Amino acid sequence: MTKNVLLTGIGGQGTITASKLLTIGLMSAGYDVKMSEVHGMSQREGQVLTHLRYGDKVYSPVVPMGEADIIMGFEELEVLRNIDYLKPDGVVVLNTARFNPIGVLSGKDTYPENTKELIEKRAGKVYSFDATAEAQKLGNPKVMNIILLGTIIKSMQLEDIDWDKIIEENVKPQFVELNKEALKIGKSLV
Amino acid sequence: MKKLMTGDEAIARGVFEAGVKFAAAYPGTPSTEILENLSEIDREYLVAEWAPNEKVALESAIGASVAGARSFASMKHVGLNVAADPFFTASYSGVNGGLVLITADEPGQFSSQNEQDNRNMARAAFVPMFEPADSQECKDMVKEAYKISEEHDTPVILRMTTRVCHSKGLVEIEEREEVGIKKWEKQPLKYVMVPANAKVRKQHVFKRMNDLKEFSNNCKWNFAEYYDTKIGVVVSGDCYLYAKEVFGEEASYLKVGFSNPLPDELFKDFAAKVDMIYVIEENDPIMETHLKSLGIECHGKDVFPSHGEMIPEVIRKSIKGEEIPIFDEAKDVMINRAPTFCAGCPHRGFFYTLGKRKGIMISGDIGCYTLGYGAPYNAMDMTLCMGASISMGHGAAQVFSMDEEQDVRVVSVIGDSTFFHSGINSLFDVIYNNSNTVTCILDNRITGMTGQQQNPGTGFTAQGQETNEIDIEGLVRAMGVKNIRRINPNNLDEVNEALDWALALDEPSVIITWWPCALKVQSEEDKKNFPGSFQNKYRVDQDICIGCKKCTTTGCPAISFDKEKRKSSIDINKCVGCSVCAQVCPVKAIGKVGE
Known part of the structure; x- marks a missing residue:
């Protein structure tokens, strides 16, 4: 049975690193994995959408609309933008961060106030928290992505994989302990 | 060993494993990462080059093939239009060392000006084609393509698509096969494509494609x-x-x-x-x-x-007839996240100023600066393909100069890499046929939109060696342009003065804007040329700000406007100190942090 994960956020938030570690872990557990990244042009702060699928044998690298088991959301508006990918009973892990698009910054558009409520209305289950604040507590806001990774691991019942080892092998030595800690926090949030 | 790779990475790996000695490309989404990956390989194994355009890339690969090496070229789908001339005739002349090229097509047009299907090009040119479905096939097919190329004396093309280029799958890694360099022998009947020889070679083409029918029916692909x-x-x-x-x-x-x-x-x-x-x-x-x-x-x-x-x-x-259920409530409130010039982008000051001009037609080109067409700049009237800004602008200027009813002047805008790509030919046209278009070359010292590739003006090769640097100003002067100004695009007065000066002339002029891309990792030379660049931060004095929103019309993502307080503010983490907002503020509420 193929499992479908969607990661969505903004360039620079660390979605790519999170999906990379997740993929390496899934591969180590013997899954066939396919992944597809859709990103904007090279300018800063564009949308990033990563499709990740795993199972015994995966064909398409694209998560079909309406079939995502889980959305790992780094930014509220980007989760709502892609919410049609989610299964009716699908799970959203939501970082309650907002990055204003240029239209909002200039006062032309309004960031939808009820973004989170709409996500909760549509999704089967939403775990929402301020991952950046949690990361800040660890002394480095950048590990927000690893906290989110921890929540995914727990939600998708992938705890049998030796994630500490994956981190040790793929993260710069000086950040290994920090990342392990962030992962633990992520797991505890779900 | 299996490794998770994108299609682009797998192509590069396949090229390496196939013993290829020479590779060339011009950056173009979604094919760019192929040559980027090849450029990380040591030159002892393989020379990987950014060519000024796709035609040059393919021609240099053809030359490398004739000299006896397995060679390679990659490009996006529209790049094959630029390279169509060598592509169609290399089909006749064939190869010595194997020759494989990539076309990266874009069904869905994620970042291209059209959606052409280059399977038509393979057919039209009688060139064998592979179409990989995933990363493993990318690697396997590129290696097979070299065998077909050498066995059937033909270039071979692989059609990738955006999704194949950018999706990751598991790929079995193998060793490189050192095939060496074949001996070059004089064979003018094969390689000099005058009509008499080409007619003979055409028969080879027909025979080859006929022979390959059997392969097509029986191969494992x-x-x-x-x-x-x-x-x-x-x-x-x-x-x-x-x-x-x-x-x-x-x-x-x-x-x-x-x-x-x-x-x-x-x-x-x-x-x-x-x-x-x-x-x-x-x-x-x-x-x-x-x-x-x-x-x-x-x-x-x-x-x-x-x-x-x-x-x-x-x-x-x-x-x-299955429709995906749409969550309408999300659609009702959804807002766009439009791409914008980065904070500190040198295009901002230029387009902010240019867009305010009346009575001009702005002929644009392909690059980050195409964003100048949208709000808040509205500073582009046509964009077609690489290099077309200057030539379309020239044609338009010739007509406007004949028409007494329309008082319109033409300003053509083009980036440094696009100028080297094919804009240079168009500028010859402006000079030779003497139109009064104003050509603006936006030199940000790098190829920006495809993600920071070196080009003939940057002083570095794809593989990171220091190299000869083409000086655009000297080049343009040598081409015969008498009126040239090089300006700092962040200085709005300087941009305005240069435009006034150029529009007052009735002969060709060139304005070069000279400031690095905000995302560029600066070289030692950049640091010397642009001292203090990207070092400052600016802030809005909340007591002075009158809430006029003028600063937000620069389209800077570091600036936000608080609708309730009616004040602007600058995100200090994003600001890199270009000062454009400070120049447009009518009450001088914006100043350098610390001053």
């Missing part, structure tokens, strides 16, 4: 998979993966991985075994038309769209 035979699906490229997703074992498949020439016998055999056929292919009905020419009934573009990707939901909707 084209195969049938039988499950339920009520439905037969004929697919190529990644459509195979999508179709498997939708039909599973409720259909049988004929997967075409080697698609020029097409496997007629396999098609006939498959048609005899299934009750009905769907042809699922991205863009044009090439296999569908071919099947019909063989007298095989099938459904294709009568059912599926002729544009976009044939992803599972598209197939389901086309065949079963």
